[in-house]
Amino acid sequence: MRLRHRLGQRAVAGLTTLLLPFAALVGLASPASAATSATATYAKTQDWGSGFEGKWTVKNTGTTAISSWNVEWDFPSGTAVTSAWDADVTNSGTHWTAKNKSWNGSLAPGASVSFGFNGSGTGSPANCKLNGGSCDGGSVPGDAAPSAPGTPTASAVTNTSVKLSWSAATDDKGIKNYDVLRDGAKVATVTTTSYTNTGLTAGTDYSYTVQARDTADQTGPASGAVAVRTTGGTTEPPTGDKVKLGYFTEWGVYGRNYHVKNLVTSGSASKITHINYAFGNVKDGKCVVDDTYAAYDKAYTADQSVSGTADTWDQPLRGNFNQLRQLKAKYPHIKVLYSFGGWTYSGGFTQAAANPAAFAASCKAVVEDPRWADVFDGIDIDWEYPNACGLTCDTSGFSSFKTLSQALRTEFGSNYLVTAAITADGSSGGKIDAADYGGASASLDWYNVMTYDYFGAFDADGPTAPHSPLTSYAGIPAAGFNSADAIAKLKSKGVPAKKLLLGIGFYGRGWTGVTQSTPGGSATGAAPGTYEAGIEDYKVLKNSCPATGTIAGTAYAYCGNNWWSYDTPATIGSKMTWAKNQGLGGAFFWEFSGDTSNGELVSAINGGLN
Incomplete structure (x- = not known):
């Protein structure tokens, strides 16, 4: 799911x-x-x-x-x-x-x-x-660029400074100097293999990388990143005026072993503004908690807990909800929304659309359950798809999504956030045209536009194509299947740009049996993946199949006979620039556990939107 x-x-x-x-x-x-x-x-x-x-x-x-x-x-x-x-x-x-x-x-x-x-x-x-x-x-x-320097190590961390050291890069013509990058932006150029960064903010998370430049003025690839948190600090770091939202999956606490505390240890918690907790189920036209054990019963030990305090057998709330409560205490700027639906659980929306008021009341009852009423700041609806087909087909009509959105706003009022994850099918007569997204937007704070999964090994023989193209390109397998077309179509339907968030996938989609390194090649099936064939986390792909090129604003990689596409910190930075130029309200991503342990993709979103 x-x-x-x-x-x-x-x-x-x-x-x-x-x-x-x-x-x-x-x-x-x-x-x-x-x-x-x-x-x-x-x-x-x-x-x-x-x-x-x-x-x-x-x-x-x-x-x-x-x-x-x-x-x-x-x-x-x-x-x-x-x-x-x-x-x-x-x-x-x-x-x-x-x-x-x-x-x-x-x-x-x-x-x-x-x-x-x-x-x-x-x-x-x-x-x-x-x-x-x-x-x-x-x-x-032809002149080879320098190699990547070693991953920096941090020492002498204070409230306002940190010393960084790294092993030297190599180059056939010699190294001229090094650029030190903090959260993706250059802060210094030095000729030695160490640098002390001063003027930092107490109690703040930073990520550092280093790039070498040779005597021909060529820059090589960036080093690995080191996460640093300065000491002290009683206030939160600024997050800017853009929404930076990540999905946290309920089931991730099992096989993925990803917990709320990982948002702290990765440095991601200080760089986001919102979390969507996914997913609540939609059964019999009503919102219900899905996995009650993961949500509010699983016990955490002291070392697993955000607060550093172990759960007891008789406390009224445990599980993810209690960990989210602790996270909000540590990072008061974060808002948490309960997301209902998703690909697997969208079938219940058809019945919900038949009685929107009853559906909205059931959702508010879950969000305001007295055991966790302080945890959630709103609700997110992920209906895949109104008046169209996803895992199942809905025929509730063009206006059903607008009516449901209006009912949610009426029930939740102005003090709660009410949002929706929606299709990014920008094709003529496609899924955006199937429902009244323009009319519904008046009742919602924003849309999470799912600008990914356009292409993948669900078409087993290809052609290979990036699953999250920012723009169209010559040879794209389907017109309208790109972020720019989707955003343009939603704007044309009256959705304000500030109510649109650009979607980023923290994973790649890939094929096997591919003989062509560039996009457009044929394939024989889905490339192997850790949890599902044809899908792999960025944290794995960055090492197992590094990017070999870019197309339409995203990266692709060819290794062996496998072909993958995924976003990197560099392509995310460019997409964030595009989002700002379009006047969008920010960005969101699916989902936290696909990122590296030091949160380099979250850092790229944060740095790109600030």
Whole structure:
């Protein structure tokens, strides 16, 4: 059982992209140096008359790694870039230049990277140059980037400072210096293998990594991350004005051995604003607690407990609910919502829609049970899907979701949060069109738009495609199956941008029997997974099958005959930038246990939205 949803495969129709192949990297290689080749292509991915969305893709078509890239082009007068992501874009008059970010400049043979932008006007780019030459696949000197430094160690931690030390990186031309990154942002550049970061906030969680730069000014991959919490502190760290919400699964306390205390030890609790506790069941049209043992009976020892105090046999509340109570005492800024439904338990919503008032009353009775009334700050409904098909099919009608939402708001009033996780099917005539999401939004605080699980090994023979594309791309298996199209459609139906949260999966989807490293290859079935074939946690994939490229704002990886797609701290950072540029209310993720033990994905969401 999980929040993840499967969008049925649909034929691609009506999407016209402008593909402009341009010519090559110039930097001619000397006979003594290795050479590679690359191309740059442009696509107009969306057009709304007065403006458009464009995307450039740089691909290494040679056999030697590329360490950096720089794309230049001219726009006609009246056409301009208004915002960009995954590249630093500048202009001089009508001449535009895009340079790689620190984390996406290196391209292995066969790998590609894309960056996008929103533009005004109607013109198309001309006179493309890639690293100073044309963009059709010429040669450029190959120079390997530095290796990753060792994971930093922390010492001398005080209320306001910490000393970091790491083992040196290696490079064929020598190391010039190191960039020290705190929560993904550079805070210092040093020439030694240690750094003391001062001016920190007492009682605050931080995450540090280090990148090396060689004498050719190339940056290598980041080191592993070290989590640091400064001493002291009586107030909570600021979380900004964006929602940063994570799902905590009731059943995760079993096989996954993931508990509420893990939110503290990973440093994640100080970087989120909300938790959705998943899932309550919907039976006979009413909300009910699902696993009562995990929810409020399981006993925790002192070392397992958030508070450090062991549960007793006769205390009135134990289990996850009591641990969440302790978490809120330690981090008062966190709000907790009880989420009902999900893929497995959505069948009960059809009966609930027949009597919305009775359903809403039953939900409030669960949330306000006197044993845990102080734990929950609201309710989240995950109906997969109103007036459409998920695990089962619902035919309650276009207005049923709006009516149910109105009943919940009437019952819970203005002092509780009332939210919903909803489909991200942006296709024409798809699931967003099946229900009145625009009308229902007036009764809800926000939507968790499930912008993941678009593609996966539920289509066993492929084609391989990223399960969480931010934007469309040439060759995407289904039109409208991407975050940008879903968000645009919801906005067009009258949903305010601030009521939309972008969804991030802390897991990957993968195929096996794949012979093509880039997206679009055929497969023979689902890749092996720890808990389910075709699905694996990020914390596993980052080491077992590291990313080899990016497409449509997310990463993919090819190892052996397996092909995976998943988000990394880098792609999450870019998605958060996009979410802010779109005016969205924030982001949410499924789910905490897929992250690393030091919470690097949560850190990327927090850093990207601040």
